[in-house]
Amino acid sequence: MHARILVILPHPDDEAFGLSGTLAKYISQGAQVTYACLTLGEMGRNMGVPPFANRVTLPAIRKGELEASCKAIGIQDLRLLGFHDKTIEFEDQDKLDAQIDALIQEVQPTLVVTFYPGYSVHPDHDACGAAVVRTIGRMPAERRPIVYCLAFSRDHEAHIGQPDVVEDVSDYLAQKMASIQAHKSQFQAPELLGSKALENVELLARFGAERFWTYPY
Amino acid sequence: MKPIQKDAVQQRLESLAHQELYLHLEMTTGAYAAHFDETKHPAATFITNARVRYAQGSISGSGPFRVGLKMPEGWVYSEGLTHYAEEDPDRLILAGHDAQGKLVVALQLGREPF
Numbered sequence: 001m002h003a004r005i006l007v008i009l010p011h012p013d014d015e016a017f018g019l020s021g022t023l024a025k026y027i028s029q030g031a032q033v034t035y036a037c038l039t040l041g042e043m044g045r046n047m048g049v050p051p052f053a054n055r056v057t058l059p060a061i062r063k064g065e066l067e068a069s070c071k072a073i074g075i076q077d078l079r080l081l082g083f084h085d086k087t088i089e090f091e092d093q094d095k096l097d098a099q100i101d102a103l104i105q106e107v108q109p110t111l112v113v114t115f116y117p118g119y120s121v122h123p124d125h126d127a128c129g130a131a132v133v134r135t136i137g138r139m140p141a142e143r144r145p146i147v148y149c150l151a152f153s154r155d156h157e158a159h160i161g162q163p164d165v166v167e168d169v170s171d172y173l174a175q176k177m178a179s180i181q182a183h184k185s186q187f188q189a190p191e192l193l194g195s196k197a198l199e200n201v202e203l204l205a206r207f208g209a210e211r212f213w214t215y216p217y
Numbered sequence: 218m219k220p221i222q223k224d225a226v227q228q229r230l231e232s233l234a235h236q237e238l239y240l241h242l243e244m245t246t247g248a249y250a251a252h253f254d255e256t257k258h259p260a261a262t263f264i265t266n267a268r269v270r271y272a273q274g275s276i277s278g279s280g281p282f283r284v285g286l287k288m289p290e291g292w293v294y295s296e297g298l299t300h301y302a303e304e305d306p307d308r309l310i311l312a313g314h315d316a317q318g319k320l321v322v323a324l325q326l327g328r329e330p331f
Contacts, residue, residue, distance in 0.1 A: 051300060054300075
């Protein structure tokens with residue numbers, strides 16, 4: 001069992017598709033989860049269909065959506081780190097790493113979850129994962145928490161192989177769907193869900209398992 | 218956001234002329250463009266809270282719309298605008314959304330930073 005989990009991802013909704021079922025499952029087993037979200041996703045392109053947000057209102061709307069998603073999953077502790085969307089790779093690395101290190105020292109996680117650097121498509125994802133991996137890499141090996149990475153770039157399996165952790169989350173689809181649906185401005189994105197209703201029986205096949213790669217230090 | 222009412226936007230462009238303003242200007246294909254379709258070329262650019270002042274600003278076209286702001290030493294130009302924030306009278310918030318509702322372009326002007 002994972003007692004204390006620290007999730008570090010750059011955008012509200014990054015937790016929803018790849019991780020929310022696993023978090024709900026681990027929380028039901030007694031885990032304490034801290035989710036550090038680097039930005040408010042304020043440069044997102046989705047504004048709802050039809051658009052109900054704009055560049056000015058989007059940050060507050062996405063903050064509310066993130067809080068609703070965390071509630072749906074059961075996440076006990078949400079931290080908003082205040083970085084700006086799209087800028088993680090250009091941030092002061094020492095500042096970024098220091099904030100991540102401070103969180104790790106405070107939370108003392110047994111498991112950290114982030115994006116696999118280089119295999120996560122969005123530059124913020126890769127830069128976030130790289131910062132987490134780098135910061136934990138500086139810890140003495142015997143004190144390092146396990147690091148689970150999410151990966152979804154086109155070529156990822158050619159480089160990092162099959163995931164070594166596959167969580168069956170079929171008993172936690174209610175929480176997962178509630179997490180996805182909490183991101184109202186984002187989740188209607190047609191390329192993610194197509195025209196299918198969320199109640200579709202294909203949900204189980206599509207969302208019933210979540211895949212992680214343990215970072216090989 | 219409401220579909221652009223050309224007259225209302227023109228009126229706001231005129232009320233914001235001849236003064237120091239903050240500009241947010243942006244265009245993006247989205248960071249996932251090439252992930253979903255390898256033939257796409259992902260590109261994005263934005264500038265936030267640049268200081269501008271223009272003498273003449275107008276909206277043109279029949280939708281999607283174009284906006285041009287003539288500054289003493291240059292231009293601000295934006296094409297593909299479809300929506301505006303009607304409820305925000307002190308600022309001008311314009312955006313262009315594609316058929317899927319995704320933001321492609323944004324042009325914002327205000328007296329306070331965004």
